[in-house]
Amino acid sequence: LAVIQGRMRVLVGVKRVVDYAVKVRVKPDKTGVITEGVQHSINPFDEIALEEAVKLKEKKQATEVVAFSMGGAKCQEVLRTALAKGADKAIHVEISDEDVSKLEPLHVARTLRKIIENDKFDIVFLGKQAIDDDASQTGSLLAGMLNWPQALYASKVETDGQSLKVTREIDGGLDTIKVSLPAVLSADLRLNEPRYATLPNIMKAKKKPLEKKSAKDLGVDLAPQTTVLEVSEPPVRQAGGFVDDVSTLITRLKEKGFVKA
C-alpha cells in the first residue's frame, strides 16, 4: 500500500485490570474475585493496541492518539501510563467504585459510541479481550452500534490513510482483510511489543490533558444486563498415578471405564 501522510485520529480503550502475575482468589461470598489491595495494571492487550496507535502517529499516519478508560478513580493511573507511552490526551469516564464490578462490555460500548458521536475518530483500537473477564465483546458491540467495519485479533496493521489492511490471527491460520475507515480494531498478542514508559515521558505525561466525563452527562444507561450467580475456584485437580508400561496403562484405562473392555 502506498503510504501517504494521514490525518487519522485514534481512540484507544485501556482497561485497569488485576495484574496478570497475581494469583487470583475468589471472595468467600463467591460473588467475585478479590480485587482489594491487589496489584492492578493496564490490560496487556490494550497496551498492544496503544503501542500500535502510537506507532501510527510516529509514522505520521495518525495525528492524534486519545486514551480512554471507564471505571473508578484509579483508572487515572492507567491513563497516565498510556500518556507516558505516547498517547496525547486521555478521557476518563468515572463511575463509583461499587459500580465498577457491575460494568459490562455493553455499557463500555455505549459510552464509546457517545464519545465518538461528539468527537470524530477514524479508528477505535481495543485489546482483543480483557484478562479479567475474557469477554471480548466491546469491539464487536461498538462496531455494530456505529455500523463500522471491524477487524479483530489483528497481528499486523497497514494503512494508506483511506483503508486498513489487517492480518488477523484466527484458528485456521492468518486471515488478511481490507476495511474502510472509520473502523474498529482489536489487538492480538503478536501485533507488536509495547515500549516501556521512560522517565522523561512519565514526567511529561503529568502535564498532558486528562478529561473527566460522567456516564450520566453522556446519557449512557448503565443498568446491568446480567447477574453473576456464583464465582468459584476451578475444581482441585485430582492426583494422577504413574504406570510402568503401556499394557498396564491399557488395563488401568479399561478398569476405569475410559476404554471399552
Next chain:
Amino acid sequence: FMSRFAAKWILRNTIISKESLTPEFSLRLITEASPLWMSTPDACPLIDPYWAFYWPGGQSLTRFLLDNVDAVRGSAVLDFGAGCGSASLACLASGSSRILVNDIDQNALLATRLNLKLNKMSERKSIQYTSTNLLDSMNVHDMIRNLYKGIPQKSRILLLGDMFYDSDFADTVFTWLRRVKEEFGVRILVGDPDRHPLTEKMILQGYATPFNKTRVASYALPGYVTREHYGFTSAHVYEIDF
C-alpha cells in the same frame, strides 16, 4: 548542604552527552545510556528533574541561537525556565552581554552552572541566576527591569525553551509575556516541537491573552531524539507578539 548533595547526585547520575541538535555542547543529562532512563520519578531524590533532559523545544531554540549570532550579539537575555541551561550557553557563545538564568527549580540553576563549567564557560561575569517565580509578582519584577536597563530594545531577548506542555500554564505565561513585551519591547523566542498548547485550535481560542506566532526556524530532530521524545520528528522556533 542540599546543593552539595544535589551537585554530587547530578555528577554521579547523569551522563555527559553531545547527542542532540547542538553537538557543540556537552551536557549532563539522563539519556538512554543511563540506568535512570527506565526508572520512575520516585527513584530520583531530586524531584521532577526536567533539567536532566534536553527537550526538543530547547534543542531547536539553542540551535537557532548558535546559528544567528547577529541577533544575539550584545543582547540582554532572560532565559525563562532555563532547565539544563543550553539556551544560555548558546547566548554566551554568540556574544550576549547579559543573561538572567531563571528556573523555579534550584537544581536547574545548579545543572546550568555545571554545564557551563563542563563547556569551559564559567568565568563569564555577565550571568545571574534566580529561582524567583517571575509569574508570581503583580508587577514586572525588578530583576527584569535591571536586566534590560541600558540595552536598546532590539537587543532585548526573552527565551522559552519547550515551556508549553500544559495549556493552563501556557495561559498564565502568555498574559505575563504580553506585560513584559509592553513594558520592555523584548523579542520573544519560543522553541517548541508543536505540542498541543501551541497548536490546537480549541486551546488557542481559549487563552485569555491572544497572541501571534511567526515561525523563524525549523529543524528535523535526529532519530535518537525522536526515539526519546515519542513522535516528535521536528522542532521549531517561533517569535511571539501580541
